[in-house]
Amino acid sequence: MTLFQIIVYYENSVAKLSFKYKSLPVKTKQILLLGLVLALVVALPLFIWAIMTQRFDIRKRAATGEPTCTRIAPTLTASSPRTKYGNPGDILFWTLDITNNDSYLCPATIFNFSIDKPSNWDTFLGTNSYQVGPQTLTAGQSTTIYGLNVTSPTENYIVGPQPITVRTSTLEGNIHTVSTTVTYNLVEGSLPTLPPSPTPIGIADECSVCGGGTDIRCVEGLFCDIHIVSEQPVPGQTGICVKPDGSSICASPTPVPTPLKIGVRVKFAGVDDGSAEGAKATLRFVSGALNYLTTPFEFTHWNNGLYYALVQPSFYPLLTPDGDGTGYTIYVKGEKHVANKYCIWSGQTGPCQGSGNITIPGPVETAEPTFFFYNYPLEPGDLPPQDGRVDQSDFLMLTELMGKLCSNLTDVEKVTADLDYNGCINVRDAFLLRKTLETRYDDF
Numbered sequence: 001m002t003l004f005q006i007i008v009y010y011e012n013s014v015a016k017l018s019f020k021y022k023s024l025p026v027k028t029k030q031i032l033l034l035g036l037v038l039a040l041v042v043a044l045p046l047f048i049w050a051i052m053t054q055r056f057d058i059r060k061r062a063a064t065g066e067p068t069c070t071r072i073a074p075t076l077t078a079s080s081p082r083t084k085y086g087n088p089g090d091i092l093f094w095t096l097d098i099t100n101n102d103s104y105l106c107p108a109t110i111f112n113f114s115i116d117k118p119s120n121w122d123t124f125l126g127t128n129s130y131q132v133g134p135q136t137l138t139a140g141q142s143t144t145i146y147g148l149n150v151t152s153p154t155e156n157y158i159v160g161p162q163p164i165t166v167r168t169s170t171l172e173g174n175i176h177t178v179s180t181t182v183t184y185n186l187v188e189g190s191l192p193t194l195p196p197s198p199t200p201i202g203i204a205d206e207c208s209v210c211g212g213g214t215d216i217r218c219v220e221g222l223f224c225d226i227h228i229v230s231e232q233p234v235p236g237q238t239g240i241c242v243k244p245d246g247s248s249i250c251a252s253p254t255p256v257p258t259p260l261k262i263g264v265r266v267k268f269a270g271v272d273d274g275s276a277e278g279a280k281a282t283l284r285f286v287s288g289a290l291n292y293l294t295t296p297f298e299f300t301h302w303n304n305g306l307y308y309a310l311v312q313p314s315f316y317p318l319l320t321p322d323g324d325g326t327g328y329t330i331y332v333k334g335e336k337h338v339a340n341k342y343c344i345w346s347g348q349t350g351p352c353q354g355s356g357n358i359t360i361p362g363p364v365e366t367a368e369p370t371f372f373f374y375n376y377p378l379e380p381g382d383l384p385p386q387d388g389r390v391d392q393s394d395f396l397m398l399t400e401l402m403g404k405l406c407s408n409l410t411d412v413e414k415v416t417a418d419l420d421y422n423g424c425i426n427v428r429d430a431f432l433l434r435k436t437l438e439t440r441y442d443d444f
Contacts, residue, residue, distance in 0.1 A: 069106035100137035263370030274301030287323025329356035346372035381436035
């Protein structure tokens with residue numbers, strides 16, 4: 001068919017349609033016109049809304065980006081003094097501290113350890129009763145390993161310093177490979193003497209003198225070895241309670257002011273009563289390079305779906321009133337919720353940009369600080385094990401549990417996916433998750 005034939009065919013078709021419309025009864029024409037108007041009234045706003053929301057979502061993601069996990073080299077340190085002296089066959093002991101420095105959106109990581117040593121030396125991590133295996137640490141978590149045991153050989157040895165290196169490794173590659181080195185200074189004959197320990201201060205059943213009469217230890221299972229200096233006692237582990245300067249760890253400690261508790265008031269999205277009693281969350285305080293995370297704590301129903309908790313962080317004495325000078329940003333992360341970022345202590349109704357300016361009273365003040373965060377509710381959807389986002393895996397986990405009767409749900413399943421805390425996992429929970437899924441990741 002030529003182009004001319006196509007044009008003629010199109011014009012004839014339009015003319016036929018026009019003729020057919022004109023030949024219709026007036027009543028039919030009015031009905032068709034009314035239908036066209038109604039279609040435009042309903043469809044056009046929906047079309048405009050879809051375009052605008054899609055453009056908003058694109059702008060939002062372009063401005064903030066999706067949250068990502070940033071892997072950072074861990075911190076691995078050995079106890080002081082790093083250099084110790086021993087005779088052939090002596091066992092020397094160090095403790096190790098490791099911190100997972102990954103960003104808080106990263107999942108927990110398993111850290112493995114290896115030890116570089118002379119071939120005829122014996123080393124292991126642990127004590128006489130157990131050996132330390134791989135350590136699983138969440139982002140920001142630290143742990144102390146008791147401890148690194150090094151035994152020198154009794155023959156074919158070389159007198160002098162011998163470096164012993166402990167290395168970390170994970171499945172994440174070289175970013176998590178770090179090391180720390182201690183020195184076993186092997187000598188023959190008498191050893192360098194430690195500063196004499198002072199007379200114990202305190203009641204008799206707290207402190208005692210080791211067999212040689214020169215070293216002080218705490219009696220809670222600490223093994224007495226005059227060649228080992230330990231900064232702090234660990235019940236049941238090897239080491240003696242003598243600081244490097246010779247002062248006794250058993251001396252009466254300097255009183256530390258009892259830190260104040262911090263009050264937090266929140267609302268859980270989708271919960272308007274007291275059914276979320278006992279729900280857990282964590283607080284993260286960030287100011288410049290300062291970054292402190294609490295352990296999970298429980299909320300108590302206060303009034304009309306609002307919840308209250310008193311938190312006493314172990315790091316509270318470290319919190320200066322204004323952090324690094326500008327104040328704190330506080331993140332609240334519920335047990336199955338995305339994290340909310342709060343920049344002001346009260347009245348915030350939605351996401352905030354930049355850093356917060358929240359100040360925190362010092363531990364010597366008597367007032368109990370309370371943060372009113374309930375105007376920006378915690379939205380559910382980041383189901384355990386949490387990864388900082390709400391995505392298809394969370395939705396599939398919830399829908400798999402929707403087919404179970406309420407009476408057949410286990411406590412673990414309710415904690416995982418009962419988003420409105422009503423004892424069931426149903427369409428309402430799916431609606432709450434779907435709502436979060438379309439709009440939210442952890443604030444960061």
